[in-house]
Amino acid sequence: MKKCVLAGDDPLTARTSPEIMEPMLAVRRAKNRPGGYWLLADEPAAANHLLELNVALSSVEAMILGSDGFFRLLDLFSFGRKQIFSIAESGHLEALGLILRDLEKNAPFVDFPRVSVYDDATAVLLTRLRD
Amino acid sequence: MSSNVDPEIPSAVRFGDRRFAVSVLDLPAKGQDRYVVRDGFAAVADGASPVRSGGLDVGEFAARALGVMADQVADGASLRAAVRAAIGAAAAGERDAAATPAATLIAVQQERGQLNFGGFCDAAALIRLADGRVWRTRHDPVLAHF
Numbered sequence: 001m002k003k004c005v006l007a008g009d010d011p012l013t014a015r016t017s018p019e020i021m022e023p024m025l026a027v028r029r030a031k032n033r034p035g036g037y038w039l040l041a042d043e044p045a046a047a048n049h050l051l052e053l054n055v056a057l058s059s060v061e062a063m064i065l066g067s068d069g070f071f072r073l074l075d076l077f078s079f080g081r082k083q084i085f086s087i088a089e090s091g092h093l094e095a096l097g098l099i100l101r102d103l104e105k106n107a108p109f110v111d112f113p114r115v116s117v118y119d120d121a122t123a124v125l126l127t128r129l130r131d
Numbered sequence: 132m133s134s135n136v137d138p139e140i141p142s143a144v145r146f147g148d149r150r151f152a153v154s155v156l157d158l159p160a161k162g163q164d165r166y167v168v169r170d171g172f173a174a175v176a177d178g179a180s181p182v183r184s185g186g187l188d189v190g191e192f193a194a195r196a197l198g199v200m201a202d203q204v205a206d207g208a209s210l211r212a213a214v215r216a217a218i219g220a221a222a223a224g225e226r227d228a229a230a231t232p233a234a235t236l237i238a239v240q241q242e243r244g245q246l247n248f249g250g251f252c253d254a255a256a257l258i259r260l261a262d263g264r265v266w267r268t269r270h271d272p273v274l275a276h277f
Contacts, residue, residue, distance in 0.1 A: 041233035047215040050249040067177040068253040081265040120164040126151035
């Protein structure tokens with residue numbers, strides 16, 4: 001489905017096509033329902049479906065919290081996890097943003113399927129300090 | 132416009148007995164992401180427009196939710212409890228469910244020597260461990276539901 005949905009020549013055509021809209025609306029209808037997916041919205045029971053991970057604080061050197069727009073670097077443009085940290089922790093988190101925008105601007109939709117050319121990209125990098 | 136829930140980004144925050152330097156990439160397109168970074172808590176939310184427009188502003192919804200979560204965690208709430216409270220508070224006053232925005236979420240809270248990560252949908256965290264491994268939190272891409 002992904003190829004079919006997003007193989008259009010441009011994202012506007014893709015978004016307005018019935019072939020695209022109906023599956024998108026179906027996805028919307030699956031929001032916050034068993035068997036679907038969970039979001040922060042109007043359903044308090046969603047809290048029971050948080051995707052959780054607990055890690056010993058003492059074992060963590062750095063962490064990056066990000067929106068899916070930032071994770072296009074990994075999921076769409078095949079950056080490696082360690083590569084992301086290597087660039088970000090060298091003081092170049094902003095550079096990752098420039099690289100991302102350049103890739104988004106130039107990557108053809110057929111090869112790099114996505115709903116929009118650009119997406120909000122937010123990343124919070126927390127790096128352990130040694131006092 | 133900044134996507135920060137707070138007026139300023141702290142240069143460092145404390146999680147338990149550890150201090151962490153803070154850097155932020157804030158690259159808006161639609162301008163619906165929001166983030167918060169405080170001692171013991173950090174989170175990113177990506178707002179999504181509702182099916183029916185005219186309700187709460189998406190960015191405002193995400194910011195309000197993160198603000199409530201941060202306050203709840205500071206008061207000792209678990210991540211789940213903070214999420215539950217945030218949902219109730221952020222959507223307060225909106226009676227039309229179809230007009231209520233939604234948001235993906237990734238959050239981290241420090242509690243008793245642990246970092247507790249919690250997320251919804253396709254927001255995620257990468258975690259670099261002292262032994263060199265890099266973990267990614269579980270995530271659930273929307274496209275997987277097509």
